[in-house]
Structure formats: structure tokens, C-alpha cells
Amino acid sequence: MATVDQRAVPDLLGVLAYAELTAFDRLAEDARLAPTLDGRASLARMAAAEVAHHGRLTARLRELGIEPAEAMAPFVAPLDAFHDGTRASTWLEGLVKAYVGDGLATDFYREIAAFLPQPDRALVEEVLADTGYADFAVREVRAAIVADRAVAGRLALWARRLVGEALTQSQAVIAEHDRLAELIIAGTGDLAGVGQLLQRITTAHGHRMRALGLNP
Amino acid sequence: MATVDQRAVPDLLGVLAYAELTAFDRLAEDARLAPTLDGRASLARMAAAEVAHHGRLTARLRELGIEPAEAMAPFVAPLDAFHDGTRASTWLEGLVKAYVGDGLATDFYREIAAFLPQPDRALVEEVLADTGYADFAVREVRAAIVADRAVAGRLALWARRLVGEALTQSQAVIAEHDRLAELIIAGTGDLAGVGQLLQRITTAHGHRMRALGLNP
Numbered sequence: 016m017a018t019v020d021q022r023a024v025p026d027l028l029g030v031l032a033y034a035e036l037t038a039f040d041r042l043a044e045d046a047r048l049a050p051t052l053d054g055r056a057s058l059a060r061m062a063a064a065e066v067a068h069h070g071r072l073t074a075r076l077r078e079l080g081i082e083p084a085e086a087m088a089p090f091v092a093p094l095d096a097f098h099d100g101t102r103a104s105t106w107l108e109g110l111v112k113a114y115v116g117d118g119l120a121t122d123f124y125r126e127i128a129a130f131l132p133q134p135d136r137a138l139v140e141e142v143l144a145d146t147g148y149a150d151f152a153v154r155e156v157r158a159a160i161v162a163d164r165a166v167a168g169r170l171a172l173w174a175r176r177l178v179g180e181a182l183t184q185s186q187a188v189i190a191e192h193d194r195l196a197e198l199i200i201a202g203t204g205d206l207a208g209v210g211q212l213l214q215r216i217t218t219a220h221g222h223r224m225r226a227l228g229l230n231p
Numbered sequence: 232m233a234t235v236d237q238r239a240v241p242d243l244l245g246v247l248a249y250a251e252l253t254a255f256d257r258l259a260e261d262a263r264l265a266p267t268l269d270g271r272a273s274l275a276r277m278a279a280a281e282v283a284h285h286g287r288l289t290a291r292l293r294e295l296g297i298e299p300a301e302a303m304a305p306f307v308a309p310l311d312a313f314h315d316g317t318r319a320s321t322w323l324e325g326l327v328k329a330y331v332g333d334g335l336a337t338d339f340y341r342e343i344a345a346f347l348p349q350p351d352r353a354l355v356e357e358v359l360a361d362t363g364y365a366d367f368a369v370r371e372v373r374a375a376i377v378a379d380r381a382v383a384g385r386l387a388l389w390a391r392r393l394v395g396e397a398l399t400q401s402q403a404v405i406a407e408h409d410r411l412a413e414l415i416i417a418g419t420g421d422l423a424g425v426g427q428l429l430q431r432i433t434t435a436h437g438h439r440m441r442a443l444g445l446n447p
Contacts, residue, residue: 036268039275043259052252052300052307056285059255063279069272084268091268 023198024135025079027127028072029086030094030188030195031142034120035069036087037094038062038113045109054106054155061146068142075138090188097184101177107159107166108173111227114152115174118223119181122216127195130202156227171229178220239414240351241295243343244288245302246310246404246411247358250336251285252303253310254278254329261325270322270371277362284358291354306404313400317393323375323382324389327443330368331390334439335397338432343411346418372443387445394436 042062049055073083101116103109121143128139160167189196203209224231258278265271289299317332319325337359344355376383405412419425440447 033268036272036275039278040259040263043256043278047256052249052303056252056282056289056299059252059282060286062255062259063282066272066275066279070276073272083272087268 023194024131025076025081025086026089026192026195027124027131027139027198028076028079028135029081029083029088030090031124031139032069032072032076032083033087033090033094034124035065035072035142037098038117039065039069041098041103041109042113045103045106045113048103048106048109050106057147057151061148061151064146071138071142075135089192093184093188096187097180100180107156107170110152110155111170111174111229112177113148114156114227115220115223116177116181117148119178119216119220122219123185126212126216127198127202130198153226156229160228167229170227171224174224174227174229239410240347241292241297241302242305242408242411243340243347243355243414244292244295244351245297245299245304246306247340247355248285248288248292248299249303249306249310250340251281251288251358253314254333255281255285257314257319257325258329261319261322261329264319264322264325266322273363273367277364277367280362287354287358291351305408309400309404312403313396316396323372323386326368326371327386327390327445328393329364330372330443331436331439332393332397333364335394335432335436338435339401342428342432343414343418346414369442372445376444383445386443387440390440390443390445 039062042058042065046055046058046062049058076083076086101112103112124139125143128136128143131139156170160170189199199209199212200206203212221231255278258274258281262271262274262278265274292299292302317328319328340355341359344352344359347355372386376386405415415425415428416422419428437447
């Protein structure tokens with residue numbers, strides 16, 4: 016693996032720290048859409064897990080002598096734009112967004128983490144660990160599709176909109192952060208490596224869509 | 232201390248479990264009003280602590296053979312009515328609501344907890360422990376009042392509205408839950424005991440208002 020510019024580490028920790036804070040927000044919002052008190056409590060618990068991850072990342076940033084708020088600041092606008100542009104209006108849309116959207120983001124961050132030195136590689140892998148959301152979302156969405164087949168078509172369209180918006184915003188982030196772009200190129204080796212990375216992410220996305228019972 | 236009806240235990244655990252879930256909701260909502268990323272993260276952490284408390288209470292309910300959702304159900308409407316009737320529209324209103332409103336509720340629940348047998352008494356005292364909110368709220372509100380004296384008058388009015396709404400809703404809860412009412416009467420001994428309990432709660436409320444720099 017090629018040597019990577021370690022100054023990209025704070026960028027990655029910063030974007031992840033803010034992503035966890037927005038994940039908390041979104042899960043807390045979606046919890047209110049839950050049809051049952053148990054579902055609402057499940058989402059609240061997942062939201063709490065995101066806050067714990069956020070705390071691990073900001074503690075590491077402070078250890079590196081970096082103010083967490085400063086490291087997060089450049090990523091506030093694009094991540095907020097993504098969430099504002101894809102606000103779930105139903106319980107099921109919220110579940111699909113979290114499972115499909117976070118799945119994509121997680122795969123992407125995990126690919127980048129592989130280029131990082133320790134201890135940051137292990138930290139990023141730890142905070143990207145599934146908080147139990149995947150199983151929960153798959154179970155709920157599949158049950159809803161069994162109850163009403165028309166749901167599948169609507170949710171597949173919704174998932175495509177999420178992917179489009181995620182691509183737009185992640186391109187904006189990378190375009191403005193040379194070090195992140197260079198980290199990806201240096202880490203994968205060359206443009207062919209970048210292509211393989213995107214291929215792996217696309218394949219995993221297809222698996223997740225099928226797990227929900229949706230056409231990718 | 233007089234013997235109390237232990238069947239009130241699930242009622243108290245149920246109302247507290249739902250109160251923690253709504254506290255999570257409200258803190259998550261208020262986090263979005265935070266003027267800084269640090270403030271937002273602080274509130275998100277406190278919201279996560281409420282979810283952990285909720286989990287301790289529901290685990291105990293299950294241990295007692297009671298479905299948490301069933302134990303919470305009777306308290307959903309009055310607690311939601313309180314929160315819908317006192318939705319904070321600014322960061323400072325949210326802080327005052329959480330500090331003053333939760334302070335009142337905590338004092339009240341703690342008084343009742345004193346009548347419970349173990350291990351429930353210890354559990355309730357544990358979940359009522361301050362999650363760091365008090366110091367945080369006092370610091371922020373005092374700083375805002377120093378910056379603009381007019382803020383104090385508006386927030387004092389807001390706090391009075393909160394107390395009024397809290398009294399209305401808690402009377403509604405107790406009126407519909409004979410066992411909770413009997414628990415309070417049996418625990419305090421008699422009506423004079425109830426009067427002393429209310430006096431202690433009122434005194435503590437006055438201390439909190441003055442801590443914020445507001446006239447009780």
C-alpha cells in the first residue's frame with residue numbers, strides 16, 4: 016500500500032464525528048415516527064450509540080491537539096444539505112435511509128480507514144460497527160412489503176434518490192478537500208484502484224437493497 | 232413510614248420509563264437549537280444518558296413480568312400533552328424547561344421513590360441522578376442574562392408557564408391512577424405529610440430559579 020498523507024486523519028475524524036452527530040439527530044427524529052413504543056425505544060437506543068461514537072472521535076481529535084468543532088466545521092454544510100434534501104416523511108423511508116444511506120457511507124469510510132495508520136484505523140472501524148440497526152431495518156421493511164407489495168416500488172425509488180443525493184454531496188466534499196482526495200488516490204494506488212473501490216461499494220449497496228426486498 | 236401498596240411500583244416505573252423517552256426526544260430536539268457544535272454535542276450526550284436510564288427501567292419492568300410498553304401506555308397522553316403545550320422555541324427556553332421542569336419532576340419522583348421497597352428505590356434514585364444538565368443549563372442561562380437583562384423577565388414568565396402546565400398534567404395523572412395517589416398518601420402518612428412534600432418541592436424549585444438568575 017502506498018504511503019498516505021497523515022494530515023488527512025483529522026479530516027476523516029472530523030467528517031465522521033459530524034456524521035455521527037447528524038446520525039443521532041436523524042435517528043431521534045425518526046424515533047418519533049415509530050408506530051410502537053418499542054420501535055421508538057429501539058431507535059432512541061441506536062441514536063445513543065451514535066453519540067457514544069461521536070464522543071470517541073472527538074476525544075481522539077483532542078488527543079491530537081485539534082478542537083473537534085474546528086475539525087467538523089467544513090463538513091457541516093454538505094452533510095446538512097444531504098439530510099435536508101432527503102428528509103424521511105414516513106417511518107419506512109427513515110429506516111431505508113438509515114440502512115441504505117448509512118450503509119453506503121460506512122462502506123466508503125471503512126475503505127478509507129484501511130489506508131490510515133493505527134490507532135486511527137482501529138478507532139474508525141470501531142465507530143463504524145453496526146449498532147444493531149441493519150437487522151432491525153431489514154425486519155421492519157420486509158414485513159411492510161409483505162403486508163403491501165406497492166410499498167416496495169415506492170421505497171426503491173426513494174433509495175435511488177438517496178444514492179443520487181449522497182453522490183452529489185460526497186463529490187462536493189472531496190472536491191473541496193484535496194487531502195481526502197489524495198488519500199483515496201494514494202491509498203488505492205491509482206485510478207483503477209479507485210474504480211475497484213467504487214465497484215465494491217456498489218456491490219455491497221446491491222446486497223443491502225436485496226436484503227430489504229427492493230430492486231437495486 | 233407507613234406500609235405502601237407495592238402494586239404502585241409498575242406505575243411509577245412505567246411513568247418514569249416514558250418520561251425518560253420523552254426527555255430523550257426533547258433534548259434531541261433542543262440540541263438542534265444549540266448555537267454551537269459543542270453545545271449540540273453536550274445535549275446529545277445528555278439525551279443518550281436518558282436512553283440508558285430508560286433501558287434500566289424497562290429491564291426492571293420485564294424482570295417483574297410486565298411489558299414496558301403496557302406500563303408506559305397510560306402515561307403517554309398526559310406527558311405528551313405537557314410537552315406539546317410547552318414546546319421550547321429558543322435554545323434558552325429549552326434549557327430552562329429541562330432544568331426547571333425536569334428538576335420539579337425529579338424532586339417529585341424522588342419523594343415517591345423514598346416510599347418504595349428495594350431494589351426499586353435504588354433504581355429510581357439512580358435513573359434520577361443528574362446527567363450533567365444542571366450545571367450546563369445554569370452556566371448558559373446566566374451568561375445569556377448577563378449579556379441581555381431583558382432575557383431574565385421573559386424566561387421567568389416561561390418558567391411560570393411550565394410550572395402551571397406541569398401541575399395540570401400531574402394532577403391529571405394522579406387523578407386517574409388511584410394507586411399512585413394512595414402511595415403518596417400512605418407514604419407521607421397523611422394530608423399534612425402531603426403538604427410538607429409539596430413544600431419541599433416548592434422550596435427546591437425556588438432554589439433552582441435563583442440559581443438561573445430568575446425570580447421564582
